[in-house]
Structure formats: structure tokens, C-alpha cells
Amino acid sequence: MTETAAYAGDSSEVRDTETAKKYFDQGWQAEMSGDRMAAISSYEAAYTADPQDANVCFRLAYNLDLLGEEDEALHLYEEAVRQERPSLQALINLAVLYEDRSHFARAERCIRQVLNTEPNHPRARLFIKDIMASKGMLIDDEQEKRLEKHNAMLDTPVTDFELSVRTRNALRKMSIRTLGDLLRVTEPELRSFKNFGDASLEEIKTMLAQKGLKLGQAVEQHQESVKEQVYEQLREQGGNDEMLSKSVNELNLSVRARKALALLNVQTIGDLAMKTEAELMGVKNFGMTSLVEIKEKLTENGLGLRSLDA
Template sequence: MTATIQNYDFLGTLRDSSPLSRDHLNQMLSAAVGSGSADFRKAIEQVTEEAQNNPALRVRAGIGQFLLGSPKESEKILTGTDEGIGRYFLAQALLSQGRYEDAANEFEQAAKLGYHPVESILRRAGALRRMGKMEDAEELIRSTGAEGARLAEYSYQMGCILADRGDTFGAIEYFERAVDMDHHHQRALFALAVQNSRHGDDEEAIQLYERCLSRPPYLRSALLNLGLLYEDKENYAAAQYCFERVLKYDPGNERAVLYLKDIEATSNMYYDEESLKEQQKLEQLLSRPVTDFELSVRSRNCLATMGIDTLGQLTEISEQELLSGKNFGETSLLEVRELMAQHNLSIGQYLHEKQREPAFDQRDLSPEEQAAVQTPIGDLNLSVRSRKCMTRLGITTIGELLMRTPDELLSAKNFGVTSLNEIRNKLSEMNLKLRND
């Protein structure tokens, strides 16, 4: 079997004058992986060129362009065909461009022309659902009866209906059933990957996205999402490959362009391991209790009365504040200065980094605005990357987010311009802004 796949004659299959069956397509797609992907692409590009002078090759060229990830070129080639399989792939090309009504009409024509009528009906139901016609879509799905229920597409479409209605667990059950029936059902694999990512199971999500992208067509949303997950795992080379793959067939994809810039910025960052070790030592030192060191009874009691327990707290208070403490005089101040100097620290060293003042006074806000700032950050429906950055920064509410400046957010790991713009857009919808924005 391996030898057959390695030596698959893509060009011969595409040029063959016999009807292009689903079995032919599946064989080609199974062979169009690894080293075979380059041969697959070259064969389609050649057939596309030959189709300009040979109308018999137009449908195959159009299908090939869709499988390569070029729906607009596919639509251009397939428009006007009277072959059922051509109309079916034309519908897919339209669907991927968000032209749901046109796609629904083409799926209907594909069914009338005899191309897998039941599956064409199910795909048409999916287009209707994307148009917001939920009841019509479900009725159409169920109209396929027992014959439809035996298809993976039936389970996938029912899962989408349940997902749109908020029944997440019911949807997952249908998606899993679709994958059990067809291990290569890309849209079901994609849907399961999204659900796993939303529930924090990134490892499973990565595996599902990789399965989804194991053979053509390569879903752009899957490539973008997988790239973000790779980046979060610091697998920057794999993330870059995903974003570049999107741009290969969609050069104007704004998300891919921005994500790629973030990757390039991250890869150019200098990582100083020694500095990291020094920082960790400093943090350990600052966390040490003052009782670990030799101080007079008076100084120790004064510090305890003022609620100062660690060296770190001494770096966040001024000498004047210490002197204002009861029974804390110049002698105690000199004693504490000497203690800090022994450890290359000073009183008030990090005074400027004390708890930041709120960016706003909630008393000045309307009841609606006060409710908004108390809203959990999860209600912003942020992307995977932005959501994880919020977790790293310990931001749990919108109010806590508003206390951050853009520069503070950009300093967080994997938080780039794309994430910043996303958050700005989300906040602007609520008439809110980041601090200093």
C-alpha cells in the first residue's frame, strides 16, 4: 500500500477521461500527504493550465483548485458546469467564501444531477443553517431518514444544530460519532478541536487539528488555530509554517499576516538565561522574613507593628514612612539600612512598583458601567492566545484589564499586536478603554 501511495499518478488520474468518482478523490487525497503533497499541487497546477484549451479538464481543474485552498479560482473554473460533482464542489467553494445562499442552490443542483443526493441534501442543510434558517435546516436533515443517518455528514450537521442551540455536550457526541464513521471528516475534527481548546485541553485540540489537516483541503481556520496553539507551546517553527501556509493561498489574510509578525518578533527576542536565574534568586531573597536576620528587639517589633514581614516589603516603603512608625527612630533606620545593604538592597528600592492605582474611580461610573467592569474576562469571548495571556497576567475581570496599559499587556509572553487590537475592539464595543489608551 505504501508503495502505491508513493508512486501515485496524480496527473494521470486528473487527465483520465472516465468520470471522476469519490473513490478516485479519496485515493488522491490519501496520496497527497508528505512528499506526495508537492506532486499533487504540481499536477493540479498543470491540469489547470491545460484546462484553458481543453474543456474536458475544467471540472477536474476546478475541484483541484478547491482542494488546494483556492475557492475563488475554483468558483471561476466551475461556474457553468453541468456535471453533478462540479456543482457539488462549486457549492463548497461558495460556502467557504461565506456565500451561503448561492452554496445552498448549488448543493440542490448537485443532488438533482445525481451526485450523492443524500449527502448533497445534508450539505445544503448546512448552508441553510449558516443563513440562520435553523428550523429549515433541521427539517431537511431529518428528511434524509435512515439513509442519511448512516452517513457521517448527518451526525456532523446534527452536531452543528445542537452547538448553535447551546447544547455543547450533545453536539460533541454527534461530532465524535461523525469521526467514528469517517476518520477523515475534517469539519467534525475541526469542531471537536475547537471544543477541546475552549475547555483548556490544548494537547487534545492540537492532535485533532493535526488530524483535520492530515490531507487536503487544508482548512484555513484550522491552520490559524493550530498555529496559535503551537506558538503557545513555543513551537515557533511549526506556528510559522501554519501561518505561511495560509498566506500561500490567501496572501491578503490579515490574521495570518499579523500572527506571522508576532512570530517574527518573538523569534528575535533575546532570551538571557543568566538574567532569569538572577531574577529568581532576587525573588527568593525578597520573600525572606525579616525575622531571619539579626535585628534589635525594638526594630523587629516596630516592623511587626507596621505589618512589614519580608525584605521585599522594605523595598516598597519609604524611609519617611518607616520613621513615622511608632517607636521607630533613626537608630532603627540605620540598622535596617545596613541589613538591606548587606544584600545589595535599599529601602524603597521598588517603591514605584507598588500596587498601581485604579485607572478609574468606580464611584464615577454609571450602574451599567460598574456592572461591566465586574464582568468576568471570559465574557469577552477572546481568542485562545489572548485568553491565555489574561490567565498568565492574573486578570479575571474587565475592571482588572482596564487597569493595564497597552505596554504592560505587550510585555506578556505571546501577547502581540494582534491580541492588543482584539482587546481594544472588544472594549470599544462596551465604550471602555485600556489605561493610558
């Protein structure tokens, strides 16, 4: 050990700084002359003498990176940036390797560290945009994979599940063949089928619950989607969220009209404006007088019933 050797912090590892400097200088000269293999050999000797020298770590990592030895380069870059004030170039090069491995959060942390030191660093400013875009693409890919998995589950035949013979036969007669089909049918629709009892209903509901699903789920999702579209149209016509959320009782409708709306589970003015004339007229004992009454009340509020093309 040379006279300039020293212990590094609390580590028991001896730092031979003089020997490290000698080999580092040799490596630098070889690198400048274009002899990359000789440079790497000298830098490795310098690293052996003083593995905590950030400059040695960076030059060795950089040259190994150029030779395609990315795993070794990544480890050395990580060593180089552990210093209190790491090289900005080491942080950027490390971020590049992280991004190549789809470690976007780590890459972002490196570039954020560069920008915290030099906010207008041109390469870092461009790179952070690339990283954020890559993170977005990764999220999109993951969402697509989850959707594909979900759709595959919905295509599972109901015969793959342990259902009673009576339940299977009832579903077959109703042309319900997959899990997805069950999501498109409501509980009242199942109950309306001849000889379909509570036991079969509970059997199906339990089976769906185990998959995190429920009867009529697709119907509800479609209705919510339509509702949002209609609400947006109503807002364009002058309606606002406060008015659309008001109870239909505030329209002071006749008893017959209120009973019909209760059968349709219409609770707010927005719910009413989502209905078509055909839907209202399909309710038992709902006549033209009640229809005219409702249309007049909606008109007073700047609204109207949904048209068939909405």
C-alpha cells in the first residue's frame, strides 16, 4: 500500500488513491488515443485500487457502455452517482440504461436530479418528455392487457362452472351461453323466465360474485355511458348539474304522472330528460295527458325528452 492510501469513511476497504490516479491517467491517455480496450484495462486497475473514485467509475462505465457491456456499466454508473454531487452526465447515462430496461421511475428520478441542479439542461429537458411518454405507453399497454384478460373471462362458457342442471337448462333456453351474456341480463329478466326460481338465481349471483361481477353489470355500464352523453347534451341546451340533479317532485306533477315515473325509477329531472316518449308511453295507464304535462314542465326548465337518436 502506498503512503497516500486511506480508509473510506466507515468502510474497511482501503483506498489507494495514488495508484488509482496513476492507472486513471494511463486509461485517459489510452482513451484519447482511441485504444478503448487498453483504456478499460487501466480504468479497471484504477477501480481496483480505489472503487469509490467517482471519476474512475464514470470513465470505466462509459467505455464499457460503448462496448455493449450494459450490465457492468449500469452498476458502475450507480456507484458514480452515489456521491454527494454526482456528475450530471453520469446521471443522464444511467437514466438512458434505466429507460432501456423500462425502469421509467428510476430514469425519471435521475433526470429530475439533473434538472434540480440545472433546470435548463437541454438534454435533460428533452429526455424527461420521452420518459413521461414512455410511462404513458406502458400504462396503456398494461390497460390493454387487463382488458384482453377481462374480455377472455367474459367469453368463458357458463357450462365451465359448477351450476345445477336446472340452472344450466334455464340459461340454455334463454340463449345465455357466456359470463358476458349474464352481465347483459338483469335479475328481473331472469325471474320472469318460467320455472326460474330463487335457488337458481342465488346460484348464479354467487358464481358471478366470485369473479367480481354481477347480473346486469353491462346494462348498468351502458346506461351510465348513455346518461353521461345525454347529460352533456342537456348541458348544451342550457341545463346545469344543479338543476338536473333536482328531484322530479319539484315539477309538481300529477299523481298519475308521478306513479309512472316511480315505475321507471325516475328520481331526478335529469333522469326524466333521459327518457323518450316511447318509454313513458310504455308504462301502464300512462296516457297522452300525462305526456303533455311532463313535456310542458320540462320546457319550462329549458329541457325536453330525449329523442330516439340521442
